[in-house]
Amino acid sequence: MEMTGAILLLLASIVFLVSALGLVRMPDVYNRIQTSTKATTLGTILAMAAVAFLHPDWTPKLALVVLFILLTNPISSHVVARAAYFKRVKLSDRTVEDQLKDKLEG
Amino acid sequence: MNVKAVFLTTIFGFLLWLGLTLQVDPYNMAIGGVVALLLGGIFGAKSSWRDLKLTPRSILAVAIWVVVLMIEIVRSTIDVMLRVIAPRVRINPAIVEVKTRLKTKTGRLALASSITLTPGTLTADIQDDRLYIHWIDAQSTDVDAATREIVRKFEKHLEVIFG
Amino acid sequence: MADQIVYIALLIIALSIGISMFRFVKGPSIPDRVVAFDTAGIISISVIVVLAHSFGRLIYVDVALVYGLLSFIGVLVAARYLDRGL
Amino acid sequence: MEIFLIIFAVLTVASALIAVATTKKAVSILAAGVMGLFASIVFIFLAAPDVAMTEAAIGSGLTTFIFFFALNRVKSDRAQGGADD
Known part of the structure; x- marks a missing residue:
C-alpha cells in the first residue's frame, strides 16, 4: 500500500519534471501551454492518487482537488492562449498554417 | 426545466x-x-x-465521457512527454478551424475543455460554432478532416448530455 | 523505504519548480511569464499535498484547495488584463 | 526536510528580487504573486496552516487582482493606447 503510493508519487514527479522541461525547450508560447497544461493535469491526478493510497481517509478531499484542477486548468490555458494570440505574440517559424489569422483578416 | x-x-x-x-x-x-x-x-x-439533460441515457453518457476523457489525458500526456524528451523537439504546429454541432454554451465549454486536455490540441478561440485549435502535430488542415480527427470522439457523448 | 522515495520525489518536484522559474525569468513575452506562473502554481499544489502527507495533518490539504482556486483567479485576471483590460 | 525549507526560502527571496529589479510593471506584479505562492509553502514548513491560507488568498489572489486593476486604470487614464508593459 505504502510502496504503491510512493511509486505513484515518483511517477508524478517525473511528469512534472518533463512538463517543466517542455516549458523551457518549446519554441513559442502556444507549444509551451500545450506541454505545461497536459502534463501538470496528469501529474496532479497521479500525486493525489498517491497521497490517497498513503492516507485512505483523505480521499474525498483529494478528489475535490482533482475536480478543481480538471475544471480550472483547461480554462486558464485557453484564456492565456487567447490573450497571447490577441497580443500578437509570434507563432514559431515551424508553424504550418494559421487559419485564425485568415478568418480575422479576411 | x-x-x-x-x-x-x-x-x-x-x-x-x-x-x-x-x-x-x-x-x-x-x-x-x-x-x-x-x-x-x-x-x-x-x-x-x-x-444538462437528466435521462438514464445521458447519465450513461456522462460516465462514458469521463472514461474517454481519462484515457485521452493519459495518452496525450505520454505523447507530449515523448515529444519533449526527444533530442530535437518533434513538432509540426498549426492553428486549424473545426466545426461543432453543439448548441448550448455549457456544451461548447465542455467540448473546448475536453479538446484542451487531449492529444496535442489547445483551443485558442471560439466564434459561434467554429473552434480555432492549436494543434501540435497537424496531420491535415482541412476543416472536415480536422473535425473528424479532433471533435467527433467527444461530441457524440456531449450531444447526448447537453443536446 | 517509502519515506525515502517520497523524499526523492519531493526533490524532483522542487527541481521542476526551479526550472519553470527559469522560464519566468527569461520571458521573453508576458504570456510566457503567465504560463510559467500557472505551472509553478499547479506544481505547488502537489508540493503542499505531499507536505500534508509527511506532516500527517489534514488541514494542510485545505491550503492546497484555497491555493488552487486563487492561483486560477490570478491567471484569469492577468490574461484578461493582457487581452482587453479589466 | 530542512533542505526543502531552504530551497523554498531561497525561491521566495529570488522572486521578491525579480519583483524589485524588473522594469516592466506587469512582470513585477506577477513576480509578487509568485512570491506569495512560495511564502505560503514556507509558512506550511513553519507549521502555520492558517497563515499559509491567508497568504495564498491575499498575497497571491487578491493582491494580483487589485494591482492589475489599478495598473489598468492608470494606463487608461494616461493614454487610450494598449497596455504594453
Whole structure:
C-alpha cells in the first residue's frame, strides 16, 4: 500500500519534471501551454492518487482537488492562449498554417 | 426545466459541503442540506446546470465521457512527454478551424475543455460554432478532416448530455 | 523505504519548480511569464499535498484547495488584463 | 526536510528580487504573486496552516487582482493606447 503510493508519487514527479522541461525547450508560447497544461493535469491526478493510497481517509478531499484542477486548468490555458494570440505574440517559424489569422483578416 | 437545475445545484452544493468538511454526523449534514437548498433555490434556476439533460441515457453518457476523457489525458500526456524528451523537439504546429454541432454554451465549454486536455490540441478561440485549435502535430488542415480527427470522439457523448 | 522515495520525489518536484522559474525569468513575452506562473502554481499544489502527507495533518490539504482556486483567479485576471483590460 | 525549507526560502527571496529589479510593471506584479505562492509553502514548513491560507488568498489572489486593476486604470487614464508593459 505504502510502496504503491510512493511509486505513484515518483511517477508524478517525473511528469512534472518533463512538463517543466517542455516549458523551457518549446519554441513559442502556444507549444509551451500545450506541454505545461497536459502534463501538470496528469501529474496532479497521479500525486493525489498517491497521497490517497498513503492516507485512505483523505480521499474525498483529494478528489475535490482533482475536480478543481480538471475544471480550472483547461480554462486558464485557453484564456492565456487567447490573450497571447490577441497580443500578437509570434507563432514559431515551424508553424504550418494559421487559419485564425485568415478568418480575422479576411 | 427549472426544478431540474435547482435540484442539481442543491445536490452539487451538498456533496461539495460533505467533501470539504468530511464529517457525516446528522447535525453537520442538516446544516449543509439547509444551506445547499437555500443556495440552490436562489442561484440554481439560472445556473449552467439547466443545459444538462437528466435521462438514464445521458447519465450513461456522462460516465462514458469521463472514461474517454481519462484515457485521452493519459495518452496525450505520454505523447507530449515523448515529444519533449526527444533530442530535437518533434513538432509540426498549426492553428486549424473545426466545426461543432453543439448548441448550448455549457456544451461548447465542455467540448473546448475536453479538446484542451487531449492529444496535442489547445483551443485558442471560439466564434459561434467554429473552434480555432492549436494543434501540435497537424496531420491535415482541412476543416472536415480536422473535425473528424479532433471533435467527433467527444461530441457524440456531449450531444447526448447537453443536446 | 517509502519515506525515502517520497523524499526523492519531493526533490524532483522542487527541481521542476526551479526550472519553470527559469522560464519566468527569461520571458521573453508576458504570456510566457503567465504560463510559467500557472505551472509553478499547479506544481505547488502537489508540493503542499505531499507536505500534508509527511506532516500527517489534514488541514494542510485545505491550503492546497484555497491555493488552487486563487492561483486560477490570478491567471484569469492577468490574461484578461493582457487581452482587453479589466 | 530542512533542505526543502531552504530551497523554498531561497525561491521566495529570488522572486521578491525579480519583483524589485524588473522594469516592466506587469512582470513585477506577477513576480509578487509568485512570491506569495512560495511564502505560503514556507509558512506550511513553519507549521502555520492558517497563515499559509491567508497568504495564498491575499498575497497571491487578491493582491494580483487589485494591482492589475489599478495598473489598468492608470494606463487608461494616461493614454487610450494598449497596455504594453
